[in-house]
Amino acid sequence: MGKRGCAVAITMIMVMWLASLTAATSRRSMLTNSLGMTPPMGWNSWNHFGCNIDEKMIKETADALVSTGLSKLGYVYVNIDDCWAEISRDDEGNLVPKKSTFPSGIKALADYVHSKGLKLGVYSDAGYFTCSKRMPGSLGHEEQDAKTFASWGIDYLKYDNCHNDGSKPIERYPVMTRALMKAGHPIFFSVCEWGDMHPAEWGAHVGNSWRTTNDISDTWDSMISRADQNEVYAEYARPGGWNDPDMLEVGNGGMTKDEYIVHFSLWAISKAPLLLGCDIRNMTKETMEIVANEEVIAVNQDPYGFQAKKVRMEGDQEIWAAALSGYRVAVVLLNRGPVRYSVTARWDDIGLDPKSVVEARDIWEHKTLETRFVGNLTATLDSHSCKMYVLKPIA
Ligand SMILES: *[C@@H]1O[C@H](CO)[C@@H](O)[C@H](O)[C@H]1NC(C)=O
Numbered sequence: 001m002g003k004r005g006c007a008v009a010i011t012m013i014m015v016m017w018l019a020s021l022t023a024a025t026s027r028r029s030m031l032t033n034s035l036g037m038t039p040p041m042g043w044n045s046w047n048h049f050g051c052n053i054d055e056k057m058i059k060e061t062a063d064a065l066v067s068t069g070l071s072k073l074g075y076v077y078v079n080i081d082d083c084w085a086e087i088s089r090d091d092e093g094n095l096v097p098k099k100s101t102f103p104s105g106i107k108a109l110a111d112y113v114h115s116k117g118l119k120l121g122v123y124s125d126a127g128y129f130t131c132s133k134r135m136p137g138s139l140g141h142e143e144q145d146a147k148t149f150a151s152w153g154i155d156y157l158k159y160d161n162c163h164n165d166g167s168k169p170i171e172r173y174p175v176m177t178r179a180l181m182k183a184g185h186p187i188f189f190s191v192c193e194w195g196d197m198h199p200a201e202w203g204a205h206v207g208n209s210w211r212t213t214n215d216i217s218d219t220w221d222s223m224i225s226r227a228d229q230n231e232v233y234a235e236y237a238r239p240g241g242w243n244d245p246d247m248l249e250v251g252n253g254g255m256t257k258d259e260y261i262v263h264f265s266l267w268a269i270s271k272a273p274l275l276l277g278c279d280i281r282n283m284t285k286e287t288m289e290i291v292a293n294e295e296v297i298a299v300n301q302d303p304y305g306f307q308a309k310k311v312r313m314e315g316d317q318e319i320w321a322a323a324l325s326g327y328r329v330a331v332v333l334l335n336r337g338p339v340r341y342s343v344t345a346r347w348d349d350i351g352l353d354p355k356s357v358v359e360a361r362d363i364w365e366h367k368t369l370e371t372r373f374v375g376n377l378t379a380t381l382d383s384h385s386c387k388m389y390v391l392k393p394i395a
């Protein structure tokens, strides 16, 4: 081969190599913002306040996340949900913060929240209007809105699915993904198409989290059924992309203390986003004890990011388990039934060698049990309650 032939051959090989690299990259991860290496933690306005929001209460919430110590535990996102913008865009087509409730604008709010060491999230919709129909959605304005959010310093976008044009989420959502990637500021992208088109199967290319369910409400049935629907997709969760069974209701008053402990335990072990949905400015001691449990939070934030699976169901009794770093296993023993019942977690169900001797830490009681367990561990549980352990083989 002459010099020229050789150069042509090398060029062709380079082109083919580059093409395959590009294809592999876009197939693997269109969204490459390096965010969400553990599930996001913070607060969102919707569950407690709905549309009843303004800049004063958002600032007070940011203050409260710091003064309660919750921000130190990882709750850093302050996420404004629906209803923050005027119904009409300005003459250039930009979103306009609602003058009556956010007179200082969102940029000023972002600056305030950042000055506290926190991050600010906003909300939009892959449709013509948001779900409240009180503000525009971003469909057809993706690049412009992503640029606006980036210019304000926004750190998180929840992207809802109301009032769309009937096209598939898998067509509408990636438009915003690309817009966010081009906007020049890393923004956590929370895909919220309610689980309609199995987003777990495509979400990793598109968002940092994807809702697997319809909206949660503050009842036991709503909460537990969302945990169930979300569990189906456990194998898809991984650092950078999480299944999202919706935000927390702990502290909003619709469930008992035991039920809220189940709620928080299942969200933690399922590697769900931990987004508080109560009034942070006015939390009871009981609510604080639940959401500030550092050992339960540590299970959620474990670097491996394995989502729990239901490894055994016997009637109303269930075992949920997830491998953790350090050869440990997190396990939830759950009684969903109406009466007190005893529940057993077996080593061969939860991925431990049946012969291994295990140290069990009860992470709601904050006690390492004196008994060493071989083969199984049993707890007797009241109705709608659970136990949560971190198990560590010691021999
Ligand atoms: C604070 O919470 C209590 C219930 O825990 C409620 O009765 C009270 O109205 C709340 N206060 C405000 C200002 O929301």
Ligand SMILES: *[C@@H]1O[C@H](CO)[C@@H](O)[C@H](O)[C@H]1NC(C)=O
Binding pocket: 344, 346, 374, 375, 376, 377
């Ligand atoms: C639990 O393990 C013990 C031995 O450590 C065994 O005697 C018992 O039958 C086991 N129980 C269950 C429910 O597997």
